[in-house]
Amino acid sequence: MKLKKLAAVTTAAVMMATPVLADLMFPSLSYRTGPYAANGTPVADGFADYYTLLNQRDGGIGGVMTRVVECETGYSTEKGVECYEATKGDGALVYQPLSTGITYQLIPKVTADGVSLLTGGYGRTSAANGDVFSNVFNFPANYWNGASHAVNHVLDVNGGDISGKSIALVYHNSAYGKEPIRTLEELAAKHGFSLSLLPVDHPGQEQKSQWLQIRREKPDYVFMWGWGVMNQVAIQEASNIRFPMENFIGIWWSGSENDVAAAGDAANGYKALTFHNVGTNFPVFDDIQKYVVDAGLAAGDGSNVGTVLYNRGLYGAMLAAEAVKAAQAIHGVADITPAMMRDGLENLVVTDESMEAIGMKGFGPNFAVSCENHGGPGLGAVQQWDATAQSWNMISGFEPSDMDVIQPLIDADSAAYAAENNIPSQCN
C-alpha cells in the first residue's frame, strides 16, 4: 500500500515537473561567483533580462516562450563542461559559455551533439571558418579583428601613417592574452611600427615591472588584452606613470565600468574596443525598464542596466533570439530543434531594419553569416571613458578590420585544425 502511494506521489511529481508547453531553452553558463564575478554578473543579468522581455512583451519568440537555464561555472573550465553536460539534454539551442577555456573544451562536444556554440568576441578565432567549424559561430567580431581595430584606430589618429611608431601589448599571460600577437606582428610588418610584448601573470594584481618598463621605453601606444583585476591594476598603473590615457587602448574585455572604477578620475580618456553600443539610449531599454525592471522580474536589481557588460549579455541574447527567428522562418516551425537553430545562426542577417524592429537600431553592426563565414565581416568600434560623466562614449562607428591580413591567418589555423581532426569540408 505504501509502495503504491509512493509510486502515485512520484508519478504526480514527475508530471508536475515536466514542462507541458514547448519552450525555447537558452542555457546561460554564468559566473556570478569566483574571481570574475564582478564581470560575470552584469553579463548574466543582461542575457536573462532580454529573454524575460521577449516573454513579457512579445509572448516569446514566434509564439513560443523562452526559458533561460542558468548554470554557475565560476569561470572554471571544468564546471563549464559540467554545465554543458547537465543542460544539453534539456533542449538547449545554443551555448554562449563566456569563456575561451570552456569554448575550446566544448567545440568537439557541440559538433558531435549537433548543438551550436556562439562565442561573440572570444573563443577560438579560426572558428570563423564555417567550412571547418560547422557548429561554432563567433560573429560579430573576434580577437584578430580586435587587434586590427586597435591598429586601425591608431592609423586614423595618425593620418594613416604609423611607420616608426612603437606599440606595447600588455597581455594576460594565457591563451586568451596571446591571441592577438600573431595578428599584431603581421600588422607591424605591414605598417612599419615596432611591437613589444609585456605579459602579465594571472591574476595581474602586481604589474609594477611591466609599467616601469613602459615608463623606461615610452611606447607611443599601449594595447591591453586583460581580464578582471588585471585591467583595473593596469589602468591604475598607467595613470601612476602618467601614461596618456588616450593612447591606451584595451580589447572589449578590458573596457567596462569595472575596469575604470578603481582609477577614478585618472582613467579619463582611456579607450577600449567594442562590438556593440553603449548606454541606454535605445528603445529596447525603455521596454526593459517597463516590462522587466519595473515588473520586478529583472535578474539583478536593475542597477546594471546599460553598463557595458550588461549590454554585452543583452546583445548576445538578442543575436541568439534573432537566429531563432531565422530558423523559424527557414523551417516553418515555431518550436525549433537545436539542429534548426544551427541553420538559423548560419543564415542570420542583421540589418538596420531588423535592428529597428526590435528597438536596437545602431546597437551593433550590420552583418550576414554564411556557411563559409561564421564570423561575419568583423566590424568593431572604439569607445572612450568620460570620468566626469562616468560614462563610455562611442568615438567611432562600426568599422571593418584588415581582412587581408586576418583571413589568411584564419584559413591557415582552421586548415590545420581540420587536418588534425580529419574534418571534411562542411559547405560543399
Next chain:
Amino acid sequence: MPDQLLFAIEVTLNGLMAGVLYSLVALGFVLIFKASGVFNYAQGVMALFAAMTLVGIQKGQVPFSHLINSILGTDLHYFGWHIPALIAIVLTAGVMVLFAWIVERFVLKHLVNQPDIILFMATIGLTYFMEGFGDLMWGPDLKKLDVGLAQGGSLWIEEHTAFLGGDGFYGFFIDKLDIAATVVAALLVTALIMFSQYTKQGRAMRAVADDHQAALSVGISLRFIWVLVWSVAGFVALVAGIMWGAKSGVQFSLSLIALKALPVLMLGGFTSIPGAIVGGLIIGVGEKLFEFSVGPLIGGATENWFAYVLALLFLVFRPQGLFGEKIIERV
C-alpha cells in the same frame, strides 16, 4: 651614473616597496601559525572580507540587501550615510574581532587536540564559506576603496633625482601608495612588537606560541589567546586589504594575494615576524630584478615562478626558512 644602473636602482626600490606589500599579507599567516600551529588558508579571504566590510560600512551599504530584497520584496541598498574612513576602519576592526570570536567558538573550539592537518582543512572550509558569505553580505560587484591614500608617482622624488641620469632617465618612480604602505607596515610591526613585549596579553600570546602545555599550566586561557591572535590577524588582513584594495578596487581577486605570501613564508619562516618582513623584501627585490634583467630575454612574466624558485632554493639549504625555528623531533 649610466641610465641602466639607475633603472636597476629604480627597480630595486620598487621591489622593496612591493616586498612590503607581500610582507603585510605574510604577517597574518605568521601570527596565527606562531600562536597555534595552524596554517590559516583563509588569510587571503580575510583580507577580502575585511576590505569589503570597510567599504560597506563607509558607504552605508545594507548588508545582505540582495537577500533581504529577494525575500521581502523591498528595495533596500543603502542606509544613506557616509562614515569617515578612520571610524569605518575602527568599526571594521571590530567586525574582525567578532569574526575571530565566531571562528574560535564554532570552529577551533571543537578541534582542540586534533592534528594540525585537521585544523588546516578547517581553514580551507572557512575560506570557501567566507567567499560565499562575503558575496552574499556585500555583493560581488567591484567596489572602489577610498580611505584618502595618495596614489601615483611622487613628482617630488622624480624631480629631485632626474639629474642623476641622462636624457633617457626621468627620475626615480616611486608610487605614493607604496610609500604609505611602507610607513603603515613599519607602524604595524612596531605596534605588534610593542604589544607582544609590553602587554600582559601579548606576553600570554608569546607563552602560548612557545609552549601550549606550559602556558595552560600557568592559567593562560588557550581559547582567549586564539580569539586574540585571530583578531590581530584580522586587523593585519584589514591593513593588507586596504593597501591592495586601493590599487585594484575591492573584488574577489583580492583573496588571491595570499599566493604572494607563500614564497615569503617559505623564505622567511612561518614563525617569525621579522622573517615575514625580510622574506617579503627579498622576494620583492629578487623577482623585480630578475624580471628586469632576465625577463626580456626569456619572454617576461617571470615574477610569479621566480618567487617560488627563490623560496625553494632557500628551502634546500634552510628548510625552516631564514628566521624559522628549527624543529627537532626525537623518536
